[in-house]
Amino acid sequence: xxxxxxxxxxxxxxxxxxxxxxxxxMRSLAGTVTVISTENDGGLHGxxxxxxxxxxxxxxxxxxxxxxxxxxxxHISRRQAFVVNVVAxxxxxxxxxxxxxxxDPFGAIPHSLTVNRVPMIDxxxxxxxxxxxxxxxxxxxxxxxxxxxxAGVSGKAPLLYYDGQYSKLPTxx
Ligand SMILES: Cc1cc2nc3c(=O)[nH]c(=O)nc-3n(C[C@H](O)[C@H](O)[C@H](O)COP(=O)(O)O)c2cc1C
Numbered sequence: 001x002x003x004x005x006x007x008x009x010x011x012x013x014x015x016x017x018x019x020x021x022x023x024x025x026m027r028s029l030a031g032t033v034t035v036i037s038t039e040n041d042g043g044l045h046g047x048x049x050x051x052x053x054x055x056x057x058x059x060x061x062x063x064x065x066x067x068x069x070x071x072x073x074x075h076i077s078r079r080q081a082f083v084v085n086v087v088a089x090x091x092x093x094x095x096x097x098x099x100x101x102x103x104d105p106f107g108a109i110p111h112s113l114t115v116n117r118v119p120m121i122d123x124x125x126x127x128x129x130x131x132x133x134x135x136x137x138x139x140x141x142x143x144x145x146x147x148x149x150x151a152g153v154s155g156k157a158p159l160l161y162y163d164g165q166y167s168k169l170p171t172x173x
């Protein structure tokens with residue numbers, strides 16, 4: 001039984017879902033773990049993210065959702081470019097490093113630069129390099145829409161995040 005959720009087709013117009021309920025429901029969505037990286041004024045920046053979504057294939061476009069309080073936010077806004085690094089299941093320490101307020105998280109992480117000089121984490125599951133083509137603020141966050149300019153896959157399985165914990169894909173379903 002699903003508790004405390006209004007499933008009626010005609011909720012009262014003033015019905016609101018509080019943020020705790022919202023967070024609880026969002027914990028039930030399994031997400032692929034990524035690190036969003038960028039370069040600005042010679043510095044390399046990045047943070048762990050699951051709010052990454054395909055928008056369309058023609059032209060190849062995705063969106064990311066970034067908290068305006070994240071240090072990388074201003075750098076993506078200025079540079080108008082970023083890479084989505086899909087973290088591989090054996091790279092949990094990478095996801096952990098990029099979700100803390102560590103200075104220079106790239107210092108100990110093997111990485112390279114794309115032809116556009118945006119950092120890309122080595123040995124990831126896949127990557128998408130994007131040019132920002134649109135931005136929109138929603139509440140505390142900004143949606144950045146990115147046009148894909150380079151992409152690749154390695155075949156390594158991705159790391160997942162579900163119910164507040166990192167996890168791996170089961171080998172069989
Ligand atoms: C699994 C996971 C997923 C996350 N997804 C996002 C996300 O999609 N967008 C976001 O702004 N922050 C997300 N965060 C939070 C940031 O990684 C975290 O706040 C980071 O410290 C922000 O960067 P900063 O420390 O440089 O400010 C996520 C954290 C974790 C652990």
